[in-house]
Amino acid sequence: MKIFLIYGGKSAEHDISILTAYSIMKEVYYKYYEVVPVYITKEGAWLKGLTLDAPPTHLEALHLTAGEEAALAIKEGAVSTGVPITIAEIKEKDAVIFPVLHGPNGEDGTIQGLFEILDMPYVGAGVLASACGMDKIISKHLFTQAGLPQVPFIPIIKTDWLRDEEKVLAKCDEILDYPMFIKPANLGSSVGISKAMNQEELIAAIETALKYDRRVLVEQGVEAREVEVAVLGNDDVHTSVPGEIVKATNEFYDYQSKYLDNKVTMQIPALLPEEVQTQLREYAATAFKAIDGSGLTRCDFFVTDDHEIFINEVNTMPGFTEFSMYPLLWENTGLNYSDLVEELIQLAIKRFEEKQ
Template identity: 50%
Template sequence: MKTKLHLLYGGKSAEHQVSLQTALAVTKALDTDKFEVYPLYITETGEWKRGGLLNGPAESVHQLKLEEGGTTIAPLALTNEEETEETQTVVFPLLHGPNGEDGTVQGMLELLNLPYVGNGVLASSAGMDKVIMKNLFDQAGLPQVGYAHFLRSEWEKAADTTYEKVESELGYPCFVKPANLGSSVGISKAKNRKELEAAFREAFDYDRKIIVEQGLEGAREIEIGVLGNDEPECSVIGEIAPKTEFYDYKAKYEDGDTAMIIPAEISEDIYEQVKEMAITAFKAIDGAGLVRADFFLTKEGKLYINEVNTMPGFTPFSMFPLLWQHTDVSYPQLIEKLVGYAQQRHEEKQKIKHTFKKKISPVD
């Protein structure tokens, strides 16, 4: 059976350009003997455009914007009515950030009863909202650094009170982040009150809710890939070694001024602890398909989970695919595995009953 694969990318998000780069890389890795590939582009204003069948890799990001030959569609037009016994439709969301990675698109695909790659509605929304995610990790017993969260409205009413809470509960240095964004957008490190005030303003530009996390001086940043559905597996561990003070957007996407050490030099005991914690985190959010789990490792050997990313960077040079490449899963094989997990999960969902008939006891 040939799979009709819709690559869904772009999106009304600050991570729009990152998504385009991901989609370009995926088109170059897909085997057209196994997949019929259709581009599905969401513009920065939220318009949906569908392109025709790709007979080979896309040549550029410009081509993927479908400015020529693309047809504007309503999202509800994505049905599987044209499916035959020889093909099965699967949607591969390659969206990063809000309006794509946060459960919104996943909910729409659930309503359309279409199989799709990656995490479902709950895991996507919980994984996007760092506050909810950390609350779930707390409940699962996973160790984390101290954190506090604030709404824009409470900050606007009493800014000094929010700063004082950070200083009394977390101290400096600390990291200030939008609660619902990825790719290190809007994140700042604060070492004093002046920097904290600027960091709050920066983060609130991107979300109505922010999170402030306690800084760990000298801690190593390590990451692991998780792949699967009910029985997830883990990759080798990688380490982020930024040459700047922390792994911000510029270091991640613009400078290339960051070393990724794969596999990381860690003990077998630490590796086993990271795997166990990563799978616990995956299950805590009811993950499916994939996540990248990020940790801090202190000089004393103490592990803290930082976050999980439910749609991690996915170019061939991103950490998640590289972790699996070092686990003997190539980039094309990784894509095929993810599509297979999507089909498996969809088939399982079709077994769920959606009607209920009450049993009537016979009258004596």
């Protein structure tokens, strides 16, 4: 069977996606699948092959030297020659699409819509779940409906901000206390997110977030541990043990600490009482159903010292390198990386067949 592994993409999370693609390539290339890597450049061109353009720090993170990586790619004839691939070439019978794109245009339902039109099975969330999961404002509304606990927040539309800044600020002051977290509605990897300690910082943070999206949200900041649960399945939902992101300081988990500093460790399973772990897993399954998830989702929570739980967000295409939280959570729940990749492909086929 042929797998089209689609990675890269125009979003700010381009580089992370390349890392994930390398991990999956290493895993499935020597199996019974024929893998065709499809690289979407930052400019949006679709090229056939494995790019060698990854930043060196990213190769290091995967314990791959540029030489090794190039050798792997060349050996398999996968190295990017800059040959364009058209969407028509992807439409093949008995092929599965494995998109490992993060953020807008990859994780938000747009490319999933293309796969629906191609009428092919694809790994992960469908159009609706991708769109709802990516949009932090919409997902919060769905979580409220599903009875999931979350911190208070205020959605802001750019036009309203430009028309009456004072009114928006007054509302933030009325409902929220500092610190506040300000986020673009549709992004990931902490891009465009700031923490504000006072009104001056809040204004700057809203302006920053608005550079990335025309809708942003201001959230109540909480002092809490960060715990994540992996969800896998279609209509039958399975959850992993929770894992904690342990940060060296109590600063927030920003882009720098996520991918560059190596100051973050993962504690799997999270050191939490059994009943708190069970509650987190139930909430994760509920969140998955609330957005109509399929395939995979990583559900992020805040857990306070007295074990109060708030759901933060869901990621329908979480980081998926061998060293990422999502696969490590499954590894610790009894499913290794290789079997996980296989399971995701099978879930994609199953969902496609059920739809026919």
